[in-house]
Amino acid sequence: MTALRSISTNTVQQPLYVPLPQLEPRVQHRQKTIASSVVCQGIGVHSGAPVTLTLRPAEAGSGITFIRTDLGGIEIKATWQTVVDTRRCTTIGNGKGVTVSTIEHLMAALAASGIDNIRVEIDGPELPILDGSAQPFVTLIEEAGVESMRAPRRVIRVLKTVTVEEGDRKASLSPSSTYEIEVDFDFGGRNNLPAQHLSFRPLEQDFAEDISAARTFGLLEDAEKIWAMGLAKGASLNNTLVFDGAKVINEDGMRFEDECVRHKALDAFGDLHLAGGLILGKFHGVRTGHGLHHKLLLALFADPKAWIVEAR
């Protein structure tokens, strides 16, 4: 009563209780797969060749497996250990020359749905580029439905900061109570587009709404060089946002004012899903790409004091 009476006077009001420190909620994460099989078709961005992709449900604990149906069903697990090339896109391989390229946008859509178990059948060496974003894959997974399993999810908690650098590019993973992706992007003085910054929390924000539609992008001068080399045969304004200086040449313009940094976050999110579970940690990338994302996972898992697996 004394305390209440003192509040009614004009003395400085003191809180009646001290709030408890914020405790990390003990969320139950369960493994997931898709509920039914779905199919889509498109062209590979590098080959320009048509490709059919089929997603099928998989058992708990089986992981993400790509299957080359055109080669009699050769299987390649999608993990940081099977990455064989990170130039222009992320490529996984079986160590015997069989590969699957451009997996990152599908991986981001799977990460957003919390899917750790799935079979991805493909009748060629690269995934369809579709519209250059992850949105068609998000729609495909929604069409299949997502199924929760009884098994707890593998949660990879980051225990200490791990950093990798390449010139003016840098990527790090630091301890955090949630999964966070922070990205800084600029064209390194190659055009006058302002620097872009984005912070995205996959467990709390809507990937489908905020990130998934951001497309692959590039500079016109680079695209012309790449095409002259006979690469990126399937790349076009239908699947790539192309800048001539700071101006976008695509007729439909940009989907977001900061579409580039959103796509960078999409790529990081997809590449980090190769960790093999949910990351509890903060990723920070400065001008990063697939190579640095892969190096970061190698550096994290090379240091046993930097991470721990929690099944919960």
Ligand SMILES: [Zn+2]
């Ligand atoms: Zn991408």
